[in-house]
Amino acid sequence: MKYNSFVVFGLGKFGQAVADKLIESGADVMVVDNDADIIDSYSAKATTAIEADLTDPAAIKALGISNIDCAVVAMGMSLEASIMCTMISKEYGVKWVVAKSSNERMGSVLSKIGADEVIYPEEESGIRTARGLISSNFLEYFEVSDDICLIEMLPKEKWVGKSLKELNLRKKYGINVVAIKDGVVNEYVDPDVPLKAKEALLMLIHKKNLSKLDKDIVL
Known part of the structure; x- marks a missing residue:
């Protein structure tokens, strides 16, 4: 399935690799992170760049993601933030949620609370994931x-x-x-x-x- 609108939660190495490839493809991309400097660097190239605490349910709900096709939850080391973003994305009707995990136990938790796909990547896998999402071929x-x-x-x-x-x-x-x-x-x-x-x-x-x-x- 091909998706047109994305939200990338977390702009570490993996999140930036995915976001950059999606932006390069011309997709509608929202990026969210708690680092003001990183968000500032994306403000001119992403469709929307928002600084937010991704462990705060109210902050995630305030993003307005109900019309987003695909969410990429990219905080592989933060289980709390990953759970919050995954659960709220599914609650708000995001069609497909891809969650990064640092280990199988965390991946199992993310699957149980709604992640449609769990991956264990770094930067190269991030680029591959974005390519798979973009290209229906x-x-x-x-x-x-x-x-x-x-x-x-x-x-x-x-x-x-x-x-x-x-x-x-x-x-x-x-x-x-x-x-x-x-x-x-x-x-x-x-x-x-x-x-x-x-x-x-x-x-x-x-x-x-x-x-x-x-x-x-x-x-």
């Missing part, structure tokens, strides 16, 4: 190594009806299509068969080429 993203990832995505509209040989994705994006998924995973990929719109591609790609593929997806 990426169905799945897996890290294979420090440099290589495996992504699952439906063919772009301009790819449909063309074969892999015609598209030459390896040359353009450094992509290696390893399987095609249509209910089942077909490991044999015929480079001469035209691609179908509803058949997902499983592709290995160098991380440095993701930005080029992302850019072409939204064009």
Whole structure:
């Protein structure tokens, strides 16, 4: 599912990585933190930047988040703040709540009180999370190594009806299509068969080429 409006609670390393990627994408982004200097640095680039105590329920409720699509609760070390932001986001009708956790016990608590997704990331995972939220084309993203990832995505509209040989994705994006998924995973990929719109591609790609593929997806 693709979301258009976001609130990022907590602007530590992870929160800033997510917020920056969302802002870069052109999304409507509210950022909230208790550090006045950090909030000041986001006042000119985020849609809304608010200084608030995220352990105070009244302060969170006063933010006006009922029309927000997705909340990112990014305070992995503060269980009290994470619980408050998660519970109030769900109470106020936020469609999807992603909560950062520093350990499995904290993650279990956040899931029980309403988090739709719990993650255990740092900065790189923050960028990956934002990419997944923004791009409806990426169905799945897996890290294979420090440099290589495996992504699952439906063919772009301009790819449909063309074969892999015609598209030459390896040359353009450094992509290696390893399987095609249509209910089942077909490991044999015929480079001469035209691609179908509803058949997902499983592709290995160098991380440095993701930005080029992302850019072409939204064009």
